[in-house]
Amino acid sequence: MDKKSYRSSIISTATRLFAESGLYGVSIRELSAAAGVSISMISYYFEGKESLYASVLQEQFSCFEYLQTIRDKSATPLEKIEDYIRWSIQRNRDYPFLLRYYTSELTNPTRHFSVIVQPALEKALQTLVEIIKEGIDKKLFRDELDPEDTALAMAGMVNYYFLSRLATQEFINHSPERDEELIRHYMDIFTKGL
Amino acid sequence: MDKKSYRSSIISTATRLFAESGLYGVSIRELSAAAGVSISMISYYFEGKESLYASVLQEQFSCFEYLQTIRDKSATPLEKIEDYIRWSIQRNRDYPFLLRYYTSELTNPTRHFSVIVQPALEKALQTLVEIIKEGIDKKLFRDELDPEDTALAMAGMVNYYFLSRLATQEFINHSPERDEELIRHYMDIFTKGL
DNA sequence: GTCTATATTGCGATAGAC
DNA sequence: GTCTATCGCAATATAGAC
Numbered sequence: 059m060d061k062k063s064y065r066s067s068i069i070s071t072a073t074r075l076f077a078e079s080g081l082y083g084v085s086i087r088e089l090s091a092a093a094g095v096s097i098s099m100i101s102y103y104f105e106g107k108e109s110l111y112a113s114v115l116q117e118q119f120s121c122f123e124y125l126q127t128i129r130d131k132s133a134t135p136l137e138k139i140e141d142y143i144r145w146s147i148q149r150n151r152d153y154p155f156l157l158r159y160y161t162s163e164l165t166n167p168t169r170h171f172s173v174i175v176q177p178a179l180e181k182a183l184q185t186l187v188e189i190i191k192e193g194i195d196k197k198l199f200r201d202e203l204d205p206e207d208t209a210l211a212m213a214g215m216v217n218y219y220f221l222s223r224l225a226t227q228e229f230i231n232h233s234p235e236r237d238e239e240l241i242r243h244y245m246d247i248f249t250k251g252l
Numbered sequence: 253m254d255k256k257s258y259r260s261s262i263i264s265t266a267t268r269l270f271a272e273s274g275l276y277g278v279s280i281r282e283l284s285a286a287a288g289v290s291i292s293m294i295s296y297y298f299e300g301k302e303s304l305y306a307s308v309l310q311e312q313f314s315c316f317e318y319l320q321t322i323r324d325k326s327a328t329p330l331e332k333i334e335d336y337i338r339w340s341i342q343r344n345r346d347y348p349f350l351l352r353y354y355t356s357e358l359t360n361p362t363r364h365f366s367v368i369v370q371p372a373l374e375k376a377l378q379t380l381v382e383i384i385k386e387g388i389d390k391k392l393f394r395d396e397l398d399p400e401d402t403a404l405a406m407a408g409m410v411n412y413y414f415l416s417r418l419a420t421q422e423f424i425n426h427s428p429e430r431d432e433e434l435i436r437h438y439m440d441i442f443t444k445g446l
Numbered sequence: 447g448t449c450t451a452t453a454t455t456g457c458g459a460t461a462g463a464c
Numbered sequence: 465g466t467c468t469a470t471c472g473c474a475a476t477a478t479a480g481a482c
């Protein structure tokens with residue numbers, strides 16, 4: 059089936075398995091079996107399990123580089139916020155396991171947190187903070203708003219939609235077809251309040 | 253120091269260690285050493301590591317029972333929302349490890365998820381959904397609001413404040429003294445928008 | 447109840463054949 | 465590059481002494 063190299067086959071299998079069970083919840087035996095390669099291939103292509111995990115993390119968080127594009131855009135703060143929300147949602151669609159690494163590293167950080175995860179998350183939040191500050195400066199948003207708290211609230215809103223999926227899928231429709239409706243709804247809440 | 257029994261000493265040590273490293277990230281050797289008891293005490297008081305983890309989960313999620321009190325209160329929907337937010341924040345203060353189990357089980361569910369975690373989270377969200385529906389019925393909130401999405405947005409906002417702590421503590425003050433200010437700010441965002 | 451000692455299993459890593 | 469076989473270690477669990 060797969061015409062991929064062993065190396066990329068290991069990476070993609072590891073991405074799924076580490077996400078599903080965590081770094082310590084999966085053995086390199088299971089992992090190599092699932093990838094259809096011998097156990098020794100993990101040390102051959104990477105420097106062991108720990109290093110494979112770091113490679114997975116690196117790949118997963120590379121999508122945060124797109125933030126610079128939102129930052130550099132010439133658009134109104136409100137348009138930028140919509141861009142940010144749309145990007146956040148699409149990011150979770152394109153990288154279905156990202157949130158697991160994200161939360162796993164936030165709550166049980168490995169030694170890669172400060173190198174890979176923290177900078178990405180900080181950049182994401184700072185981007186949002188800048189947009190909100192710009193909106194306050196231009197008198198588009200109320201100046202009672204605390205930019206940091208507001209940014210965190212927005213980011214939390216979107217991420218929690220995906221994070222809570224397993225507990226809410228019985229009564230909340232999580233299908234991608236509803237994503238644009240969701241964006242409109244989130245923008246609506248934040249611009250008009252209840 | 254501790255006048256507690258071995259059983260409760262094991263539980264409280266396990267609560268911290270499982271939270272810090274996950275179920276598979278800590279061995280019963282470390283755990284018993286940290287608790288100052290022999291390794292065999294874990295099988296004596298519990299039925300092994302897995303069962304100890306279940307006991308920890310059960311204890312951590314018992315605080316969701318308080319939700320009934322909010323539900324039964326006679327208060328306006330807006331007051332109930334403020335109660336809910338205050339309870340959420342206080343819950344994270346009183347149970348500093350709860351969010352780790354919460355997110356760990358949401359992203360890497362063990363076999364206890366559906367028994368202990370899912371019911372608690374569903375009840376929390378449904379409580380919020382009911383409050384919002386009541387507000388819409390009484391024409392206090394706009395009827396364009398989707399109750400489920402709005403409830404999820406609120407819950408996400410509060411939880412993300414705590415979840416993101418490790419990545420945001422450099423530029424966001426997380427001290428409990430600021431909790432009431434935070435509640436006012438969240439209520440402000442949701443009632444007035446940006 | 448609590449301990450030490452041990453049985454057994456599975457782990458990560460690698461040597462060496464091909 | 466890729467495999468099999470194996471080393472050395474750490475895991476959980478428990479038997480049996482006290």
